[in-house]
Amino acid sequence: xxxxxxxxxxxxxxxxxxxxxxxxxxxxxxxxxxxxxxxxxxxxxxxxxxxxxxxxxxxxxxxxxxxxxxxxxxxxxxxxxxxxxxxxxxxxxxxxxxxx
Amino acid sequence: xxxxxxxxxxxxxxxxxxxxxxxxxxxxxxxxxxxxxxxxxxxxxxxxxxxxxxxxxxxxxxxxxxxxxxxxxxxxxxxxxxxxxxxxxxxxxxxxxxxxxxxxxxxxxxxxxxxxxxxxxxxxxxxxxxxxxxxxxxxxxxxxxxxxxxxxxxxxxxxxxxxxxxxxxxxxxxxxxxxxxxxxxxxxxxxxxxxxxxxxxxxxxxxxxxxxxxxxxxxxxxxxxxxxxxxxxxxxxxxxxxxxxxxxxxxxxxxxxxxxxxxxxxxxxxxxxxxxxxxxxxxxxxxxxxxxxxxxxxxxxxxxxxxxxxxxxxxxxxxxxxxxxxxxxxxxxxxxxxxxxxxxxxxxxxxxxxxxxxxxxxxxxxxxxxxxxxxxxxxxxxxxxxxxxxxxxxxxxxxxxxxxxxxxxxxxxxxxxxxxxxxxxxxxxxxxxxxxxxxxxxxxxxxxxxxxxxxxxxxxxxxxxxxxxxxxxxxxxxxxxxxxxxxxxxxxxxxxxxxxxxxxxxxxxxxxxxxxxxxxxxxxxxxxxxxxxxxxxxxxxxxxxxxxxxxxxxxxxxxxxxxxxxxxxxxxxxxxxxxxxxxxxxxxxxxxxxxxxxxxxxxxxxxxxxxxxxxxxxxxxxxxxxxxxxxxxxxxxxxxxxxxxxxxx
Numbered sequence: 193x194x195x196x197x198x199x200x201x202x203x204x205x206x207x208x209x210x211x212x213x214x215x216x217x218x219x220x221x222x223x224x225x226x227x228x229x230x231x232x233x234x235x236x237x238x239x240x241x242x243x244x245x246x247x248x249x250x251x252x253x254x255x256x257x258x259x260x261x262x263x264x265x266x267x268x269x270x271x272x273x274x275x276x277x278x279x280x281x282x283x284x285x286x287x288x289x290x291x292x
Numbered sequence: 293x294x295x296x297x298x299x300x301x302x303x304x305x306x307x308x309x310x311x312x313x314x315x316x317x318x319x320x321x322x323x324x325x326x327x328x329x330x331x332x333x334x335x336x337x338x339x340x341x342x343x344x345x346x347x348x349x350x351x352x353x354x355x356x357x358x359x360x361x362x363x364x365x366x367x368x369x370x371x372x373x374x375x376x377x378x379x380x381x382x383x384x385x386x387x388x389x390x391x392x393x394x395x396x397x398x399x400x401x402x403x404x405x406x407x408x409x410x411x412x413x414x415x416x417x418x419x420x421x422x423x424x425x426x427x428x429x430x431x432x433x434x435x436x437x438x439x440x441x442x443x444x445x446x447x448x449x450x451x452x453x454x455x456x457x458x459x460x461x462x463x464x465x466x467x468x469x470x471x472x473x474x475x476x477x478x479x480x481x482x483x484x485x486x487x488x489x490x491x492x493x494x495x496x497x498x499x500x501x502x503x504x505x506x507x508x509x510x511x512x513x514x515x516x517x518x519x520x521x522x523x524x525x526x527x528x529x530x531x532x533x534x535x536x537x538x539x540x541x542x543x544x545x546x547x548x549x550x551x552x553x554x555x556x557x558x559x560x561x562x563x564x565x566x567x568x569x570x571x572x573x574x575x576x577x578x579x580x581x582x583x584x585x586x587x588x589x590x591x592x593x594x595x596x597x598x599x600x601x602x603x604x605x606x607x608x609x610x611x612x613x614x615x616x617x618x619x620x621x622x623x624x625x626x627x628x629x630x631x632x633x634x635x636x637x638x639x640x641x642x643x644x645x646x647x648x649x650x651x652x653x654x655x656x657x658x659x660x661x662x663x664x665x666x667x668x669x670x671x672x673x674x675x676x677x678x679x680x681x682x683x684x685x686x687x688x689x690x691x692x693x694x695x696x697x698x699x700x701x702x703x704x705x706x707x708x709x710x711x712x713x714x715x716x717x718x719x720x721x722x723x724x725x726x727x728x729x730x731x732x733x734x735x736x737x738x739x740x741x742x743x744x745x746x747x748x749x750x751x752x753x754x755x756x757x758x759x760x761x762x763x764x765x766x767x768x769x770x771x772x773x774x775x776x777x778x779x780x781x782x783x784x785x786x787x788x789x790x791x792x793x794x795x796x797x798x799x800x801x802x803x804x805x806x807x808x809x810x811x812x813x814x815x816x817x818x819x820x821x822x823x824x825x826x827x828x829x830x831x832x833x834x835x836x837x838x839x840x841x842x843x844x845x846x847x848x849x850x851x852x853x854x855x856x857x858x859x860x861x862x863x864x865x866x867x868x869x870x871x872x873x874x875x876x877x878x879x880x881x882x883x884x885x886x887x888x889x890x891x892x893x894x895x896x897x898x899x900x901x902x903x904x905x906x907x908x909x910x911x912x913x914x915x916x917x918x919x920x921x922x923x924x925x926x927x928x929x930x931x932x933x934x935x936x937x938x939x940x941x
Contacts, residue, residue: 288920
């Protein structure tokens with residue numbers, strides 16, 4: 193039996209990688225992928241506790257998160273395409289017209 | 293009891309209002325003939341209805357002469373009620389009869405006088421609105437509704453004085469009239485509040501019935517009420533010290549001066565005092581104030597009238613002086629004499645103004661009598677009617693003014709509230725009046741023709757629409773006084789008897805009674821009458837000597853008394869005194885409020901506050917970089933801090 197702490201460490205590492213990706217990368221698509229990584233870190237924590245405490249609620253939440261993530265990816269990617277059509281780039285730093 | 297026409301009482305003021313709405317809403321879209329028709333017909337119908345109502349009232353037994361009509365409850369608030377209601381009693385019947393009659397004649401006259409004026413439609417709109425407001429004032433059955441009419445006539449006065457508003461002097465005169473009237477209205481309002489406070493009602497009939505129990509007779513409170521109401525009358529009726537607006541009001545078109553500033557609006561104060569005579573009978577001190585102000589105004593304005601050269605200004609001061617007579621009558625509790633003089637004055641003074649208007653019209657807008665003279669042969673109708681009015685105002689027997697003025701003089705002498713001094717002032721004023729009025733007649737219609745050739749070539753008698761009202765008013769100025777002939781000469785004073793139910797039930801339990809003419813002093817009364825007629829004849833003779841037969845006399849006289857003449861010509865410098873004592877301080881204080889309080893303090897505070905926030909925002913806006921990654925960084929830091937707080941707490 194793998195102790196729960198191991199799962200949590202993996203999840204924390206995944207989450208930190210995702211966060212770093214969002215903060216560092218300029219490519220919108222990579223940022224998206226990083227966000228997915230953070231979501232999956234959260235999913236992993238939910239599953240781990242669900243298993244350890246023997247309560248299925250966590251798994252139900254994971255399905256919900258997966259569904260929302262799929263929908264979010266669809267909308268987000270559609271926006272990315274529109275942005276790309278306008279600016280011919282996916283560099284997030286170029287999209288700063290909302291400043292002051 | 294309620295008979296045929298009384299149901300239509302509300303139409304008396306409503307008809308001119310309809311005329312006002314028609315002309316006002318369709319302003320500029322109607323043909324002149326239509327405008328004139330609407331304007332004259334609405335007032336004419338109102339006059340016919342007033343006459344029918346008058347005779348209906350006359351057919352009733354004297355003690356029940358009262359028609360009331362309440363249209364609806366206007367302000368029902370708790371225990372306070374104000375109705376839109378009309379009250380027709382002998383007093384208001386006389387008033388609507390005179391007001392609508394004179395107003396109708398002046399509307400007709402205006403058709404001729406104002407033809408060719410670009411503001412023709414606007415003029416008739418205002419004139420109809422005025423007639424509505426004036427009829428409301430005299431018909432209202434409570435103080436508050438009366439105040440609506442009171443303010444309405446003030447508004448129309450302002451609009452019509454400043455009718456030629458592109459002329460600065462005219463618009464200034466309008467403002468002056470409005471502001472001076474506001475001072476008086478303030479007193480009127482406070483008086484009204486005190487009445488409501490004590491009586492819990494503003495209804496005339498309730499106040500009349502309740503006043504003796506609500507107020508202590510002769511007490512300080514009722515005296516205050518009387519004086520405050522009189523302050524309102526002082527403003528509206530141009531008495532000392534608030535008379536200064538009336539001479540300036542002559543800037544308006546002449547028919548307006550005739551209607552508003554001679555015949556109707558300025559007499560509203562007299563009407564109001566007669567209407568509230570019950571309150572005044574309970575406050576002898578207030579009555580004394582009324583009498584003193586009236587008497588002093590009468591003689592004071594008459595002396596100014598002696599030296600003015602503008603024909604309309606002479607008439608304006610004459611109006612102030614005659615209004616003083618009316619207040620003198622009210623002040624000695626001879627209310628019916630005051631109202632009687634009000635009516636005869638409405639006839640002959642309107643006629644004088646319309647005559648002056650005809651002269652000015654013929655003289656191509658010349659007002660200065662020094663450049664007139666000899667107009668008799670050019671304007672025969674104007675001359676004869678003007679002469680009738682002059683004889684009436686001078687108090688020559690048979691003419692209307694004689695009866696009313698003589699009644700006032702006799703009452704001032706004999707009434708329990710009167711005093712021989714009041715009589716003496718009135719007596720001297722009568723002489724002065726005759727003198728300055730005949731001065732006008734001689735300077736204008738007799739003697740050498742002093743106008744330019746150009747003006748002379750243009751001289752013409754007024755059109756029919758102007759001369760017919762002149763003749764009609766001439767007949768009234770001649771015969772209008774015959775309803776109130778003195779007892780002492782063996783006649784019956786129908787006018788006094790007619791008003792008796794209104795003005796002499798005023799004394800419930802106070803022991804005071806409005807004096808009714810007594811037969812005791814026949815010799816004295818006739819003696820005084822003869823004396824005043826003799827004085828008037830002497831004054832007329834002097835005016836003839838000075839201004840017709842030997843003009844050099846008046847010149848040398850003027851030089852001998854040049855100081856006095858200058859004083860009178862400049863109207864005792866009252867405008868200048870008011871300018872220094874009242875207007876200038878107010879202007880400076882307003883400047884202080886504007887430049888210091890408003891600009892520095894209030895604007896400074898408001899602008900400072902907005903600049904403070906604007907500066908902060910200017911520096912804070914740079915946080916909003918538009919960079920998604922910096923937002924994300926801040927977001928992550930925030931989450932970390934929050935989580936750390938929750939976990940490590």
